[in-house]
Amino acid sequence: MLGAIEAGGTKFVCAVGDELGNIIERVQIPTTVPEETMPKVIDFFNQYDIKAIGIGSFGPIDVNPESPAYGNITSTPKPGWRDYPFVKSMKDAFPVPIGFNTDVNAAALGEVTLGAAKGLDSCLYITVGTGIGAGAVVQGNLLQGYSHPEMGHILVRRHPNDEYQGKCPYHQDCLEGLAAGPAIEERWGEKGMNLVDRAEVWEMEGYYIAQALMQYVLILSPKRIILGGGVMNQTQVFPSIYKYLQEFVNGYVTLPELSEYIVGPGLGDNAGITGSLLLAQRALQEEN
């Protein structure tokens, strides 16, 4: 049996499953402080004979195997989790191969293996929710360099009608600061789900997402782009994304038909946990 953790800021999804990415059993555990959350995580896996564990974690995290802080959550503002040695804690309880990556890289792996990008060796997975994050599989590998990507904080040009100041504590009006769920709520005075009929909301949201896609496409050239997260459940934003992306790219690069190129998740809300299971599988293969 393989174990998987999708570690989010509000909840941990823990699952066991098989080597094909099938989930057999799953639980949700609230993310409070490590002393409270982690024993419950360990109790769950203790019920099974676990051969390897995959962790897709909220970040930032240290994914550099040569770093002394490898396996840690690093500079999160979330109380109790800063510098938390996530991999070490799990390894102490379960001396098995452990795969460790970002939640969004895990989701990208899930989607490229079993979801909306199945059969390709490359995809970009973006989540737009309380924050904006993205992960990518490039030529079959999870994208990683000096550290993991932090694509949600790229700089964007402001929409000409946008006077909202932005919500990112680091960059104020970066992509996340202007286009994540909390920014939508603060700008328009309502949550996105209550703004479905306000065309100007989704026109502006599409403008920002399309700008981000322009940058991602020109830099990474992914074979498919998957848009997930709560905000993307508002599918009325897609036409605006397609329109602006065409306008921004302006024929400079040839893209596939956009309605097939930029799509929702094939695995729905299971992209992250499925990808984490596949991280376990990869960790097992690498140690054998």
Next chain:
Amino acid sequence: MLGAIEAGGTKFVCAVGDELGNIIERVQIPTTVPEETMPKVIDFFNQYDIKAIGIGSFGPIDVNPESPAYGNITSTPKPGWRDYPFVKSMKDAFPVPIGFNTDVNAAALGEVTLGAAKGLDSCLYITVGTGIGAGAVVQGNLLQGYSHPEMGHILVRRHPNDEYQGKCPYHQDCLEGLAAGPAIEERWGEKGMNLVDRAEVWEMEGYYIAQALMQYVLILSPKRIILGGGVMNQTQVFPSIYKYLQEFVNGYVTLPELSEYIVGPGLGDNAGITGSLLLAQRALQEEN
């Protein structure tokens, strides 16, 4: 003997060398039209017993091995070269393994193997000259997805004092449209090399380059960044790049010491031709 071509818009550099990337002989051939340029290229290589050829070409090019147009230069405005079957022409003359990639990806390969990023498995190579282009090595592979990167055309925010309209025929005021050599010349009325003492020129140029680096770093997280090309010979721009990159990132991700992280090419003007020789070597290995 291995052959290498660095195919640029004004000249082709052709070289022969060994498997370690050492150049033994080289010539320059003006880029006019294929009927004139290519026979000279072929004559040069005909003097040697060539085992494989690497081509680092100006673009856009088709690098997808599954595409019917693989190996072609595609939508270039350069007369005679549009849809030119570069790899096929060479293969007809030399039935040996041929590696084919962008000039900037080749330069990135040269730098990561023998230059300023030697010993790393990842680097980003950016050239700022008559245009802006970038290539990258990610986890040891040349970055490629649906197509090759086109990083020079990402969108940027305007410098508050910049009223120049921009020079890109596709996007007007994208990065290349505002920060490549011709934009500098048109904005300030002089070529960059004649503007060395004008601090505002390099302050603005650094603002744009730093914005691009912000996006590249957040999306790709390269282990080293190499800035080449004619404009980057104006090394007085580097302090402005460092200053603005720090300001834009604002501590959100931890970067290495910038003067070691963002550097000039270790191979100087030989990055592209050396990388092309390494493309030949890779092509030979892949077919064996």
